[in-house]
Amino acid sequence: MIAILEALEQASDLAELQALSERMRDYFGVDHLVYHWVSGTGEQYGCGTYDPAWVARYLEKDYLRIDPVVQSCYQRFHPVDWKQLNWSGKPVRDFQRDAMDHGVGNQGFTVPVRGPSGQFAIFTVSHSCDDCTWHAFIENNRRELILAAHYFNQKALEFEPDRAPDAAMHLSPREVDAMTFLAMGYSRAQVADTLSISEHTLRVYIESARHKLGAANTTHAVARSLQQGLIIV
Amino acid sequence: MIRYLYADELHRHERLARSMFRDRASQFAERLKWPVKVDLHGEERDQYDLLNPLYVIWERPDGLHGGSMRFLPTTGRTMTGEHFLHLTDGVHIQSPLIWECTRFCLSDEAGPRIAAALMQAGSELMRGHGIEHFLGVFDAPMERVYRAIGASPDVLGSAGRGRARTSVGLWAYTPEAKAKLIARSGISQELMRLWYVRSFGRAESAKSAVA
Numbered sequence: 001m002i003a004i005l006e007a008l009e010q011a012s013d014l015a016e017l018q019a020l021s022e023r024m025r026d027y028f029g030v031d032h033l034v035y036h037w038v039s040g041t042g043e044q045y046g047c048g049t050y051d052p053a054w055v056a057r058y059l060e061k062d063y064l065r066i067d068p069v070v071q072s073c074y075q076r077f078h079p080v081d082w083k084q085l086n087w088s089g090k091p092v093r094d095f096q097r098d099a100m101d102h103g104v105g106n107q108g109f110t111v112p113v114r115g116p117s118g119q120f121a122i123f124t125v126s127h128s129c130d131d132c133t134w135h136a137f138i139e140n141n142r143r144e145l146i147l148a149a150h151y152f153n154q155k156a157l158e159f160e161p162d163r164a165p166d167a168a169m170h171l172s173p174r175e176v177d178a179m180t181f182l183a184m185g186y187s188r189a190q191v192a193d194t195l196s197i198s199e200h201t202l203r204v205y206i207e208s209a210r211h212k213l214g215a216a217n218t219t220h221a222v223a224r225s226l227q228q229g230l231i232i233v
Numbered sequence: 234m235i236r237y238l239y240a241d242e243l244h245r246h247e248r249l250a251r252s253m254f255r256d257r258a259s260q261f262a263e264r265l266k267w268p269v270k271v272d273l274h275g276e277e278r279d280q281y282d283l284l285n286p287l288y289v290i291w292e293r294p295d296g297l298h299g300g301s302m303r304f305l306p307t308t309g310r311t312m313t314g315e316h317f318l319h320l321t322d323g324v325h326i327q328s329p330l331i332w333e334c335t336r337f338c339l340s341d342e343a344g345p346r347i348a349a350a351l352m353q354a355g356s357e358l359m360r361g362h363g364i365e366h367f368l369g370v371f372d373a374p375m376e377r378v379y380r381a382i383g384a385s386p387d388v389l390g391s392a393g394r395g396r397a398r399t400s401v402g403l404w405a406y407t408p409e410a411k412a413k414l415i416a417r418s419g420i421s422q423e424l425m426r427l428w429y430v431r432s433f434g435r436a437e438s439a440k441s442a443v444a
Contacts, residue, residue: 075239075241075285076239076285077287077305077306077309078287078358078361078362078433080434080436081434081436083434083435083436084435084436085434086434111329113308114306114308114309115308116309116310135436138436142363143330143363146329146363147330149329150329172323172325173323174322174324175324197322197389198387200387200403201387201389201403204326204328204331204368204403205324207328207330207331207366208307208324208326208327208328208331211308211327211328211329212327
């Protein structure tokens with residue numbers, strides 16, 4: 001995952017995002033991975049691994065109107081397993097059959113992302129397998145799938161036309177302190193002690209810094225802070 | 234019973250929703266004297282209610298509001314990020330694994346059992362959606378309620394004195410905390426799970442739920 005994130009960090013256009021969606025699909029070992037976003041100004045972009053014939057068909061049939069995934073994720077912020085959605089009613093069942101005929105798969109998991117100033121996105125993985133296998137996959141990968149959705153989204157936010165250049169990455173002095181002490185090899189207990197905060201609070205500060213840095217874990221977050229000159233050791 | 238409702242679903246539960254906003258007015262404006270806006274109908278709403286938050290509401294047997302709290306993802310706009318940075322050491326806490334919980338409100342008649350049920354519903358949200366922490370804004374009287382039900386948060390910072398003290402705190406999901414809440418609320422895990430499934434749908438297949 002870290003190699004993919006490093007490539008994502010460097011990506012500067014949609015073609016690269018497309019290639020990364022394919023790499024990430026292979027990393028998760030699923031049939032498909034799709035990322036679709038609507039910018040603060042209402043422009044839509046997407047990348048992913050669905051058969052282009054399905055994408056064309058989806059647009060032609062205007063499936064957006066009945067797709068239960070879109071219907072249930074729009075304006076929401078909790079991730080959903082497709083089995084949680086309402087697939088009843090003939091138009092929806094026909095849509096589902098059509099999707100499966102185009103290789104989308106019978107299983108799916110979608111993470112809605114709500115960014116700043118009206119930006120909105122959905123990130124989906126889909127697959128063909130039985131319920132038990134899928135349930136186990138989600139239990140084991142839920143956290144990383146949620147994070148993956150946000151890695152893509154942070155990159156997408158960089159593509160927003162009127163974005164302030166330094167808006168995305170701003171660590172507060174406290175986060176900088178925490179990252180610095182970790183980079184110096186302090187244990188979490190020592191960092192918490194030095195900053196006079198509980199380890200619990202420290203965990204949240206580190207998690208928040210990890211998110212802002214688009215890092216996979218604490219070590220990666222420390223490495224990124226160093227690379228980007230946000231901390232000096 | 235517990236209902237999980239996004240703001241855009243409240244119109245289907247109008248009586249419940251109106252009584253929630255009225256109870257919020259009586260808690261935050263009348264009892265705590267917070268400088269909040271109350272409309273002509275005696276209902277309290279703020280700008281964050283317009284961002285389609287998720288409400289967790291205790292509905293009483295008579296269909297009215299017993300208690301509630303409001304959730305927003307910390308990746309978008311939040312009250313802590315926009316108004317309480319001085320209570321989080323200046324750290325703008327943002328993560329898809331952390332949700333903000335604000336406007337924890339209890340109706341006049343609600344006791345610690347309902348507070349415990351709400352917190353238990355919160356832990357169900359964490360389990361179901363892969364959330365690791367809640368970041369909350371609360372006042373001094375609520376701090377006592379949290380202590381009484383064994384769900385005290387880790388306080389990041391406080392400002393003000395006495396009843397007017399406002400704090401920002403963190404809750405993490407732990408099995409011990411959940412067991413305490415179940416004992417306090419008197420609501421079984423199974424029943425809480427049923428209410429959750431009623432709102433969000435069932436992801437587990439029958440087989441894997443047994444395994």
